[in-house]
Amino acid sequence: MSNRRRSSVVPPKDQTRLKIERMEAEREERRRAMVERKKERAQEEQRNIAAGNPGDVDFIGMVRRWRQQHAQEIEPHDSCDAHPRICICVRKRPISEKERARNDHDSVTCLNPAVWIHSSKVRVDGITKYLDQTSFTFDHAFSEEASTEDVYKHTTMPLLDFVCSGKGGRATVFAYGQTGSGKTHTMNGIQAILCEDLYLQLSDHANAGGCSLKSTKIVLSFFEMYGGFVQDLLNDRNRLKVLEDGQGEIVVTGLQEVEADTVAVFHEIVNTGNSFRTTHTTEANDTSSRSHAICQILLRDKRTNKLQGKLSLVDLAGSERGTDTKSHNSQRRAESSDINTSLLALKECIRALDNKNKSGAKHVPYRSSKLTLILKDCFTSPAAMTTMIATVSPGASATDHSLNTLRYAGRIKEQRAGTKAGDIAKSPMRRKVSPRSADTSSTASDQLPNSLGIDEKTAVVEGSATRFTPRSGTNTMLRKEVLVRRSPSDDLDAVSGATQEETELRRTVQGLFEQEEAILSMHMRNIQENAELLTEEGKLLQEVQRDGVDNEAIEEYICALESVVERKETMILSLQEKLLVFSDALEKEQALSKKVGSLAQY
Numbered sequence: 001m002s003n004r005r006r007s008s009v010v011p012p013k014d015q016t017r018l019k020i021e022r023m024e025a026e027r028e029e030r031r032r033a034m035v036e037r038k039k040e041r042a043q044e045e046q047r048n049i050a051a052g053n054p055g056d057v058d059f060i061g062m063v064r065r066w067r068q069q070h071a072q073e074i075e076p077h078d079s080c081d082a083h084p085r086i087c088i089c090v091r092k093r094p095i096s097e098k099e100r101a102r103n104d105h106d107s108v109t110c111l112n113p114a115v116w117i118h119s120s121k122v123r124v125d126g127i128t129k130y131l132d133q134t135s136f137t138f139d140h141a142f143s144e145e146a147s148t149e150d151v152y153k154h155t156t157m158p159l160l161d162f163v164c165s166g167k168g169g170r171a172t173v174f175a176y177g178q179t180g181s182g183k184t185h186t187m188n189g190i191q192a193i194l195c196e197d198l199y200l201q202l203s204d205h206a207n208a209g210g211c212s213l214k215s216t217k218i219v220l221s222f223f224e225m226y227g228g229f230v231q232d233l234l235n236d237r238n239r240l241k242v243l244e245d246g247q248g249e250i251v252v253t254g255l256q257e258v259e260a261d262t263v264a265v266f267h268e269i270v271n272t273g274n275s276f277r278t279t280h281t282t283e284a285n286d287t288s289s290r291s292h293a294i295c296q297i298l299l300r301d302k303r304t305n306k307l308q309g310k311l312s313l314v315d316l317a318g319s320e321r322g323t324d325t326k327s328h329n330s331q332r333r334a335e336s337s338d339i340n341t342s343l344l345a346l347k348e349c350i351r352a353l354d355n356k357n358k359s360g361a362k363h364v365p366y367r368s369s370k371l372t373l374i375l376k377d378c379f380t381s382p383a384a385m386t387t388m389i390a391t392v393s394p395g396a397s398a399t400d401h402s403l404n405t406l407r408y409a410g411r412i413k414e415q416r417a418g419t420k421a422g423d424i425a426k427s428p429m430r431r432k433v434s435p436r437s438a439d440t441s442s443t444a445s446d447q448l449p450n451s452l453g454i455d456e457k458t459a460v461v462e463g464s465a466t467r468f469t470p471r472s473g474t475n476t477m478l479r480k481e482v483l484v485r486r487s488p489s490d491d492l493d494a495v496s497g498a499t500q501e502e503t504e505l506r507r508t509v510q511g512l513f514e515q516e517e518a519i520l521s522m523h524m525r526n527i528q529e530n531a532e533l534l535t536e537e538g539k540l541l542q543e544v545q546r547d548g549v550d551n552e553a554i555e556e557y558i559c560a561l562e563s564v565v566e567r568k569e570t571m572i573l574s575l576q577e578k579l580l581v582f583s584d585a586l587e588k589e590q591a592l593s594k595k596v597g598s599l600a601q602y
């Protein structure tokens with residue numbers, strides 16, 4: 001008995017040997033798993049490359065799995081019937097060959113109506129990768145698979161209906177986004193589709209309730225804002241003046257209006273205007289539009305010339321960040337800063353509108369740039385409808401830009417959330433018509449916005465299904481030419497014609513933009529440095545918590561900790577200082593803006 005008991009007990013020496021063997025086996029298993037994982041990773045990378053999706057294989061895998069898990073969250077696009085007064089959409093373009101060539105991976109997912117930006121992050125251990133996600137919800141989110149026809153149907157078609165109702169409706173569609181993100185592609189496509197759709201809509205058959213080709217003429221104007229100046233794209237880039245008349249109406253004096261009596265003429269005019277836009281090759285886009293282009297479609301009474309409706313298509317110049325402009329010459333940098341200044345002014349107006357809705361504050365600095373002055377209508381007029389299409393590039397390298405664009409668009413959405421329910425307009429001519437499928441039995445009527453003071457029902461004629469049948473090729477990008485007839489530096493210098501306050505305001509707004517950029521980069525640097533400090537602190541703690549640390553080691557720890565705290569303090573103080581300077585400049589801008597506001601002409 002005692003012998004048996006003794007034999008079941010493993011002697012300590014053997015126990016250690018067994019432990020070592022187990023550890024070796026485990027290590028071997030881990031090694032095998034690692035080799036296997038490496039092989040799988042290499043195969044996955046090959047598969048990704050073959051599918052035209054090169055880049056960080058871990059990141060691509062995480063995004064793919066995320067998409068599989070969330071695929072069911074995608075919602076069908078809302079019907080175009082209940083189009084909000086301000087509609088905010090986002091469109092993601094497909095990844096380009098250039099991006100593929102530099103291993104930039106797709107980091108944007110559109111699950112209508114939400115858009116998700118994925119970023120690859122590394123945990124403090126410095127090894128484990130994880131996905132950092134930010135999402136925004138808009139009225140529509142169009143993925144790279146959506147056609148321009150889809151975008152048109154949900155963003156522009158309801159506005160065209162509204163304008164064609166013959167009640168003086170004003171509508172604006174504008175494209176905003178980073179340079180190279182697809183604004184011009186989208187706008188040119190919309191122009192081409194809209195042209196066909198407009199004539200169908202105005203044909204007596206399609207639009208009995210509103211304007212018709214019998215009594216209404218279609219007139220086009222096309223101008224760009226470049227280097228702070230307004231130039232007529234249909235009249236040899238003549239310089240134009242923007243005035244505000246006694247009734248607060250914005251008038252562009254000397255602007256050529258060209259009648260388009262057929263679809264073909266309409267196309268020709270639009271193509272001419274587009275070809276005269278100022279474009280240059282930039283870091284992000286070979287044919288970057290360097291101006292804000294405004295194409296206005298005016299419906300005028302043939303007899304009285306009275307305006308019956310106006311639709312403006314605004315292709316904003318691409319926003320750029322400091323890093324995009326690093327290889328620009330001084331002229332390109334001046335352009336970029338001018339573009340950013342006007343976009344900042346637009347953002348300030350939107351912020352102010354936001355405050356107006358929330359706290360009743362009155363001042364909205366429309367006059368701080370010509371762009372905001374020209375766009376005044378689309379935010380102030382109660383009888384106006386606006387659609388903003390925020391375009392984003394899919395590449396991971398553009399994540400910062402995309403987040404900026406979506407935050408910007410989000411601000412407008414918040415502003416809309418503050419408007420009263422009665423302000424939400426519905427498309428005056430409800431039609432259950434899809435650009436792709438013909439529905440011949442659609443008849444419906446609806447109310448114009450309450451704020452218009454019009455509540456009669458508008459009849460809609462059957463047969464609208466024949467309207468807007470996209471033809472192949474309507475989505476093609478129209479050719480843009482580089483045509484700079486005046487030196488842009490002349491344009492920029494000529495600002496000296498402005499009053500002292502205007503010049504000061506311009507400088508302040510420009511300063512604000514630069515400060516905003518500086519704050520952003522300082523904040524990003526701080527985050528990076530904080531992460532490094534965190535790792536350092538982890539190591540310090542590990543060291544000091546080891547068994548048998550002596551007094552000398554503790555003193556070293558205290559010294560090192562003091563230095564870490566000092567570095568943190570310096571970071572916070574510098575950031576605080578920058579924020580203070582920024583808020584002073586913001587106050588100054590508001591004061592100047594009020595002063596300039598009392599001047600009628602620019």
Ligand SMILES: Nc1ncnc2c1ncn2[C@@H]1O[C@H](COP(=O)(O)OP(=O)(O)OP(=O)(O)O)[C@@H](O)[C@H]1O
Nearest residue numbers: 093179180181182183184185285288289317318477
């Ligand atoms: N939805 C899309 N589908 C396919 N290609 C697209 C799409 N959107 C944009 N592109 C392509 O991407 C490139 C850049 O687009 P685009 O010129 O429209 O950018 P942008 O935002 O107007 O830039 P910028 O502000 O610099 O003028 C073009 O080659 C365009 O054809």
